Amino acid sequence: MKGIELIPVEGFPEVRPGDGLAEMVADAVGDVLRSGDVLVVTHKVMSKAEGRLVDLRSVEPSALAKEYASRWGKDPRQIEVVLRESRRIVRMDRGVVISETRHGFVCANAGVDASNVPGGDTVCLLPVDPDGSAAKLREALKKQLDIEVPVVVSDSFGRAWRFGITDIAIGVAGMDPLADYRGQNDPHGYPMEASVLAVADELAAAAELVMGKTDGVPIAIVRGYAYGRGAGSGRDLLMPPERDMFR
Amino acid sequence: MKGIELIPVEGFPEVRPGDGLAEMVADAVGDVLRSGDVLVVTHKVMSKAEGRLVDLRSVEPSALAKEYASRWGKDPRQIEVVLRESRRIVRMDRGVVISETRHGFVCANAGVDASNVPGGDTVCLLPVDPDGSAAKLREALKKQLDIEVPVVVSDSFGRAWRFGITDIAIGVAGMDPLADYRGQNDPHGYPMEASVLAVADELAAAAELVMGKTDGVPIAIVRGYAYGRGAGSGRDLLMPPERDMFR
Numbered sequence: 424m425k426g427i428e429l430i431p432v433e434g435f436p437e438v439r440p441g442d443g444l445a446e447m448v449a450d451a452v453g454d455v456l457r458s459g460d461v462l463v464v465t466h467k468v469m470s471k472a473e474g475r476l477v478d479l480r481s482v483e484p485s486a487l488a489k490e491y492a493s494r495w496g497k498d499p500r501q502i503e504v505v506l507r508e509s510r511r512i513v514r515m516d517r518g519v520v521i522s523e524t525r526h527g528f529v530c531a532n533a534g535v536d537a538s539n540v541p542g543g544d545t546v547c548l549l550p551v552d553p554d555g556s557a558a559k560l561r562e563a564l565k566k567q568l569d570i571e572v573p574v575v576v577s578d579s580f581g582r583a584w585r586f587g588i589t590d591i592a593i594g595v596a597g598m599d600p601l602a603d604y605r606g607q608n609d610p611h612g613y614p615m616e617a618s619v620l621a622v623a624d625e626l627a628a629a630a631e632l633v634m635g636k637t638d639g640v641p642i643a644i645v646r647g648y649a650y651g652r653g654a655g656s657g658r659d660l661l662m663p664p665e666r667d668m669f670r
Numbered sequence: 671m672k673g674i675e676l677i678p679v680e681g682f683p684e685v686r687p688g689d690g691l692a693e694m695v696a697d698a699v700g701d702v703l704r705s706g707d708v709l710v711v712t713h714k715v716m717s718k719a720e721g722r723l724v725d726l727r728s729v730e731p732s733a734l735a736k737e738y739a740s741r742w743g744k745d746p747r748q749i750e751v752v753l754r755e756s757r758r759i760v761r762m763d764r765g766v767v768i769s770e771t772r773h774g775f776v777c778a779n780a781g782v783d784a785s786n787v788p789g790g791d792t793v794c795l796l797p798v799d800p801d802g803s804a805a806k807l808r809e810a811l812k813k814q815l816d817i818e819v820p821v822v823v824s825d826s827f828g829r830a831w832r833f834g835i836t837d838i839a840i841g842v843a844g845m846d847p848l849a850d851y852r853g854q855n856d857p858h859g860y861p862m863e864a865s866v867l868a869v870a871d872e873l874a875a876a877a878e879l880v881m882g883k884t885d886g887v888p889i890a891i892v893r894g895y896a897y898g899r900g901a902g903s904g905r906d907l908l909m910p911p912e913r914d915m916f917r
Contacts, residue, residue, distance in 0.1 A: 427880055429674040514915045521915065529831035538865065579867070583830040583916040584776040586909045587848050587868030589875070591832070601834050604883045618785065618883050620826070621834030628836070629876035632895055633674055636851045636865050648879055662833045668761045668768065669830040669916065 425647055430455060431633035432642035437541070440474035445563030451642060456570055461645040462560075463575045463630035466593055467539055467547055468641045469556045475548040476540065477504050491515065501535065504546055508533035513670075524549060527661045528593060530580045538636075549578065553594025554656040561596045573598035573650055576657070577627035583669065590631035592623035592657055599651030600624075600659050621660055622650070672894055677702065678880035679889035684788070687721035692810030698889060703817055708892040709807075710822045710877035713840055714786055714794055715888045716803045722795040723787065724751050738762065748782065751793055755780035760917075771796060774908045775840060777827045785883075796825065800841025801903040808843045820844035820897055823904070824874035830916065837878035839870035839904055846898030847871075847906050868907055869897070 432451050438444060448464070456462065470476070484492070484499035488506055492499035495518030502520065506512075509522035513529055524533050526549065534549035550556045557574040565571050576594030581587075592600060600623030607618075630643035664670065679698050685691060695711070703709065717723070731739070731746035735753055739746035742765030749767065753759075756769035760776055771780050773796065781796035797803045804821040812818050823841030828834075839847060847870030854865075877890035911917065 426678060427676040427876075429676070429876070431673060516915055517913075519915070579865075582868075584909050584914060585838070585868065585871070586907055586913075587866045587871070589868050589871050602883075607883075618826075619834045620878070620883065621829075621832065621836050622879065624832070624834070624836050625875040625878055628872040629674075629676070629879060631867070632869065632872055632876060632892075636849075636854075636867065645879075660833055662831050666764075666833075667831060668763055668766070 427629075427648050428644075428646040429629055429633045430644040430646060431640045432644065433640055435468070435639065435641055438468045438471040440471060440476060442472045444468060444472035445560055445567065448560060448642065449564055449567040452564075452644065453568055455644060456564070456568060456572060457646070458570050458572070459646070461573045461575060461598065461626055461648055461650055462564070463577055463627055463643045463645060464557075464560065465590075465634065465641040466534075466550055466553060466556075466576050466578045467536070469550050469553070469560075469576060469594075470547050471540075473550055473556065475550060476545050477548065478542075479504070479544045479546060491518075491520075494518075501537065501546055504548070505533045505535045508535055508548060526553065526593070527658065528580075530578075534578060534593075549593065550576070554596060554658065555594075557594040557596035557657070571597065575600075575623050575626050575630075577630060579631070590627040590634075592621075592627045592660060594657045595623050595655055595659075598623070599653035599655040600657065601655065602651060623655075623657070623660060626650075674876075674895050675891075675893040676876055676880045677891040677893060678887045679891065680887055682715070682886065682888055685715045685718040687718060687723060689719045691715060691719035692807055692814065695807060695889065696811055696814040699811075699891065700815055702891060703811070703815060703819060704893070705817050705819070706893070708820045708822060708845065708873055708895055708897055709811070710824055710874055710890045710892060711804075711807065712837075712881065712888040713781075713797055713800060713803075713823050713825045714783070716797050716800070716807075716823060716841075717794050718787075720797055720803065722797060723792050724795065725789075726751070726791045726793060738767075748784065748793055751795070752780045752782045755782055755795060773800065773840070774905065775827075777825075781825060781840075796840065797823070801843060801905065802841075804841040804843035804904070818844065822847075822870050822873050822877075824877060826878070837874040837881075839868075839874045839907060841904045842870050842902055842906075845870070846900035846902040847904065848902065849898060870902075870904070870907060873897075
């Protein structure tokens with residue numbers, strides 16, 4: 424097996440609502456991107472281009488948001504946005520809301536985030552349809568650059584039982600996000616029944632290593648990874664409710 | 671920022687209990703490894719070298735192991751080994767045991783694994799002290815190759831709410847496994863209060879992309895990652911019980 428390169432795309436401009444993200448990405452990666460690469464894009468630039476920003480001054484907090492925020496010293500308007508972005512609360516303690524978003528992600532604060540957003544009173548939401556955002560960018564790059572690459576949309580999530588956040592894939596287009604070894608045998612002939620690898624999550628995590636949090640690098644190219652061709656989506660990475668032992 | 675290379679170490683021989691792992695690793699990476707690299711090693715080669723293998727024919731299952739195995743069509747001896755490797759059961763359903771190991775990892779089947787182990791009746795346990803195993807390998811490589819590199823010991827863990835496994839760091843030596851951005855501001859001046867990145871987990875995940883499950887690549891080199899110098903350990907990646915919302 425050959426090695427893999429993780430290439431940061433530097434100098435990407437600040438994205439504003441309504442910006443043509445595909446053109447901006449094409450400009451930024453046009454000289455570098457090759458067929459066979461995987462493009463990893465943090466959701467924040469997609470959310471911004473899609474106008475998924477909320478001015479907190481326009482938000483009227485509910486009774487629950489007010490109560491919870493006052494108890495934990497949080498901004499009630501931000502808690503309200505989190506509640507609105509949730510379809511089910513999983514845990515609510517210590518000022519944190521861990522909930523299931525409408526997409527089915529279980530994460531802290533429903534993916535609502537005030538970092539890397541201009542304006543002190545603005546928060547950023549997850550894209551409405553991260554798979555759709557990935558597919559749209561993939562199609563646009565194909566048209567503009569004549570290169571077909573998988574697109575992985577990433578976000579930083581916490582994990583149960585482990586400290587620290589890692590980047591994972593919330594949207595996927597143009598590749599199978601899973602590498603399924605079930606039915607294959609290991610080199611000793613043992614069937615690998617539990618071996619389904621969430622490779623799109625691993626690609627997102629790998630890409631984060633060249634992005635950093637303060638460097639303004641929202642895009643990375645993964646070169647040399649033999650991704651599984653297939654029409655998978657980020658939804659394949661959600662635990663089906665009937666198999667979920669932690670609902 | 672420069673890019674990162676993920677380099678698989680191919681042709682690594684099968685490891686047997688009592689083998690001198692450090693010599694084997696030094697032989698395998700001596701021509702490639704450079705100062706500044708991070709070495710990622712799957713725990714399985716360490717477990718094997720350390721004799722952390724159990725012949726199931728020597729295991730007498732307890733009543734609980736028999737009961738649970740018979741209900742779900744599992745091997746009662748393997749369930750018994752899982753129970754013995756656990757200090758607390760978190761979930762026990764559908765043939766799976768999710769437990770906290772003596773190290774403090776919460777994972778499926780206490781890390782007990784029958785894949786990639788020779789002999790149909792043998793299972794592999796996690797190293798007794800993965801941080802110690804990492805430190806020992808790091809020290810030995812320093813002596814033999816005169817190169818000082820961080821060592822990350824990896825394993826594949828499942829995640830709550832997400833489908834598929836990813837590689838994470840169960841042992842770390844020679845680097846800070848976390849990149850802590852708390853107290854820093856983002857490019858817009860917003861304080862990044864929640865931003866502690868579990869970079870050792872991301873390094874393990876990245877390395878998995880060049881390892882694969884059936885390719886017999888238990889070691890990878892990460893080149894070009896500016897890791898945090900420091901005396902961190904894999905324990906830093908465990909959620910402290912008092913902050914754990916999913917106990």
